[in-house]
Amino acid sequence: MTEDKHRETTGRNPRLEAAYDxxxxxxxxxxxxxxxxxxxxxxxxxxxxxxxxIH
Structure with a gap:
């Protein structure tokens, strides 16, 4: 279960970084x-x- 969460998190980071860029x-x-x-x-x-x- 922990391994699945880790994959989801690492899978999202590149997409989030691309969206941020x-x-x-x-x-x-x-x-x-x-x-x-x-x-x-x-x-x-x-x-x-x-x-x-402009003040």
Missing amino acids: ELIKFERKENEFRRKDREERASELRLPLNEIN
Whole structure:
């Protein structure tokens, strides 16, 4: 019985790691998309992004 649980746990880890890696990739792409979108909107409105300080 212990051996079966061990197999289940080790079998899940690579899948969980793969899912976690995919989530990280997605978050990086999403952050990059948001940054580009923010820059595009700022340039359309002619806002100086570097000079704006949000508190």
